[in-house]
Amino acid sequence: MPTIAARSPRRPPAETRRLMLKCIGELLENKAPWEIRASHVAAAAGTTQPNFYSHFRNIEEAIMARAGQVWDLYPVAELAQLLERGLNSGDDEPLQHFFMLTVGFWCRHGGLLRAVSRLSGDENPAVRGLRHHAQYPLISLCEAAVGRAQATGNLPPSLHLSLAANAAMRFLDEAASHFQIMRDAGELSSETIAQTIVPMFRRLLSGQ
Template sequence: MRTVDGRVAGRRGQATRQKLLDCLSEMLSSSPYRDVKVIDVARKAGTSPATFYQYFPDVEGAVLELADQMTAEGAVLAELVKGRSWAGKAGWQSAQELVDGFLEFWRQNDAILRVIDLGAAEGDKRFNKIRTKILTAVNGSLAESISELQAKGRIDKDVNPAAIAGALVAMLAAVASHQKGFTAWGVKQAELKPNLALLVHLGVTGKKPTR
């Protein structure tokens, strides 16, 4: 791990760097991204702006580092699909666990995901690349599962696995990022999950689930 000027950071420096990232993450959960300043992050971490600039060029650079760390954690989403059965009751369980995984991942990383969505919406290719990377693995695993069902003759041969998988992943991401909004619409979390899982199961198998 190196500093901005290329020096190798020692154990103490790495700890300071991680503390700055942890403080930034905490601040993003309670303050708008544009309002977070270097001096505020440094003060919260008990250090100086000069120390912050040793490790990051600016707040945006630190946010991108947080995003990269979160992307690695996002690999767990693909594991929710890979090698799973979509037949019978096992298929219903697969759909439920995929939905649970998406909603939980977004809840745990809500602050940084909001910043990524904002940057991507503004056309920042760096943020768009990170968002795509988070979803690509699970999209690929889901498309593979649909292709396998298609090869076995369980779903229509005219179905495009990549298109179905992409639509389902986009839906899951959109719903996961809007969980609080459903409450305002009178939809409880306990009601959201099974209905979302139903849509996922229908999308993958073309059939109602066996419960």
């Protein structure tokens, strides 16, 4: 449950907006997007429902605004270093770290990110834009790996580089987003999950 902020009539509008966006992310950890009302967000942020509508047209707009903030927190530089090391060697350890770092991101923000997908799916250009902008350096590295595998005959030349790279990243994101469910339902260790997912991810990109 989100922490209820104390109501303050003197709070700057920017701070009120920040609190409402923070609260909507917290609410989405336990509720589906269609279960959340403007009044819920306003109460959690210590403000009023009319004040919510002075910042956002509706709940969907607020969710998308928070999603933009969250994707800005995506640790792309560190992920890119790990991915490059892992793909340019036969060592799975960097890729396991890459996967677990992705897991951490999804564990912190999974409710929000899944809500965005539920609301609008990938048909929405805004959703595609947020993810693509955040993951572009990683997708580029994946494209290069697929290209190398095609050149050596390990992957079919008919594969579309961008499509294959995006599919591999989506596979990893899906595994990361369901990591807690897999671990808890199957009573699996984090190491077991990573050691299973990483070779599959590598094979998607290298054919080996």
